[in-house]
Amino acid sequence: MIAESGHYALVLALGLALIQSIVPLIGARLNDVALMNVARSAALAQLLFVGASFVALVTLHVNSDFSVANVYENSHSMKPLLYKITGVWGNHEGSMLLWVSILALFGGLVAAFGNNLPLSLRAHVLAVQAWVASAFYLFILVTSNPFLRIANPPIEGRDLNPVLQDIGLAVHPPMLYLGYVGFSISFSFAIAALMEGRIDAAWARWVRPWTLVAWIFLTLGIAMGSYWAYYELGWGGWWFWDPVENASLMPWLSGTALLHSALVMEKRNALKVWTILLSILTFSLSLLGTFLVRSGVITSVHAFATDPTRGVFILLILCLFIGGSLSLFAGRATSLKQGGLFAPISREGALVLNNLLLTVACAVVLFGTLYPLAMEMLADFKMSVGAPFYNLTFAPLFTLLLLAVPFGPMLAWKRGDLLGVTQRLLAAGVAGLVAVAIAWGWASGGSTLAPLAIGLGVFVIAGAVTDIVERTGLVRLPFPTALHRARGLPRSAWGAALAHAGLGVALIGIVCETTWNSEHIATMKQNDVAHIAGFDVKLDGVLQRQGPNYREMIAEFNVSLDGKPLSVMTPSKRSFTTRGSSTTEAALLTRGASQLYISLGDANAEGAIAVRIYYKPMVLMIWWGPVLMAFGGVLSLSDRRLRVGAPKPARAKQRLQPAE
């Protein structure tokens, strides 16, 4: 019954989405308030039904109802409850259902909190949102129904892929989807603005918080995924330039650009057309990411050709929305009035440079992701584009961007004084150079570029600090005055400084980890001692343990530094019987920002065990950076909330309208 109800709720949600796609637009055309208001109730009802459908699928997984194909293929009655729940989106059908649920959630949020939007803008936005939703409901119902029953229900399920049986699955995909799908809001706003042919600074003020929310989640989602891969896959890699990762990086790059260009539009009423285009591109890249991951085209273009329904369906959605929105853009963009002149050297100019570098970097990643696919399709040979390619292309572009980052916030709007800003950034520059010198002195081995990159990271952080010091007058003015000014500083200024500093923090972590990472791989017997980066790691023994749905081999290591015992580390290797596969559970010992990392290989006949030990200096900074960026985003968001939306009188006017 539950499966059928879930299925039925999904069909109803599709029906509501179709109503929401059409009726509000008719209302906007006829200027009929009642018809336009249909959008609001339809969006909320749609959220209710798709939510019910999602809860139904979760219930089926929790109850281990193996008569449902999706549960049978991805669950097991012995699986811990947490993984029964997270397993819902650890597979294709369930993750698509999560995708549309989040889409409906964002639509519902606009409907619920968009009271201060002009009525026709809200109607248009929700209608566009419903187009996207309808397409994906159809996709799920036609090609990937999670509620399909099996005629002869098996007794036991096939279990979830062991790699996914981790807390990471509970956090990473929902976060990532909140980011991906969150960009649908700015997309809908952009299409609505094009359809209405009207756009102003208020538009940017509405769009920015939504973009910021999506960006925060995407930032955290990517960082979380990277940390998950780092500790779960057992060799300490944290970024692979894998197409699946690129699929999430591309919307992040263009979303970051959008965030900055919307700022120019909001403050200076300039870059309107470009902001609209970026909104469309960012969500298009999210759709492209969904296509790349969901169609199977990544594993092989031939896999795509042999099971074409899903892939072709998403490709159709992709072409329809990207092609449609870009044609609309081409047709209407010229009618939008341009405003806000500025000199090339100015805050606006700096933000244009930021946008330029981010979008070009994004294009490079797009090229690297699609080139092998195109080559396989057209020339029928296989190749892979990996880290070396991106080191030679993405890295230089990002270096330029980071060099420019400290200058941007310190330039004045309209016309800036580059020389003056350079003088004010002198201290930050000196800090960077000192860092280069220190890193050079300390560094033993590794690339000569590494100290320079660390200097760049320090320059970015020091630049962010300089910006705050300048704004508060910390050095020039007496301390109480500065404190007062710091309190009066808009939170968005703090947010921007934190986010920019986060970039520097992440860069330092990346450089340190890749350059001075030391590794020790050996077969170890009991009481063998490995020496790495000053640590003595002694294997105390190996024991076996039975987990809920796996067997586990645990090795116990005693770690000491300079003869003083420090800690006990227990990496393990789990064998899952149902899928006949195993996972490596690495043990991590954190010392400041650095980590000692132990993972196990196979045990041989004599009881010796293959062990991988890494010392990863400053590795945690790689993820502290994004967390800092996201925190900056949250600060900025909390600032916006006070001033967000239309001017107050508009809201009062709406309240005075008679009830329909």
Next chain:
Amino acid sequence: MTRKQRRMTIIGGSLAVLALAAALVLNALRDSIVFFSTPSMVAEKHVEPGKRFRLGGLVQPGSLQRGDNLAVTFEVADGNAKLPVAYKGILPDLFREGQGVVAEGALDAQGVFKADTVLAKHDETYMPKEVADALKKQGHWKDDYGGKPSNGDKTSDAGKPAATTAQGNPQGAMR
């Protein structure tokens, strides 16, 4: 500055950045792309020692030999030809004899493929897609390799890389 000059500055700047990016990409395409080959492709075409490529095929049953200090040798075969592979490090969880493997590295002067990375895809069928495609093309595909048509998306669901990788000892790496 007039309006026109401002516009030209911005357009000129954009073109400069685009040209820079294009130059970077073209430069990177020259030598940072890694091609995929099977043992018979290696046998047909002369591959220079030291040129990096990805080798895919089946691990020849009975060929796996473990030496001291985690050194391993095995042969990769595709039905027509086979190629000896040397690797130092821990093999991935899914590495088995008789099953598909992809190794990245380069040939040495003796014609031995020195691998610094060994990949085994996380798939129920233990058959990397590239290998399966190559074997099919050469007519060596047996249905029992596959079992059932694999869902390529099974593991990439969470956005995680779909392969386990063993990174070799850096000393074994050839650049």
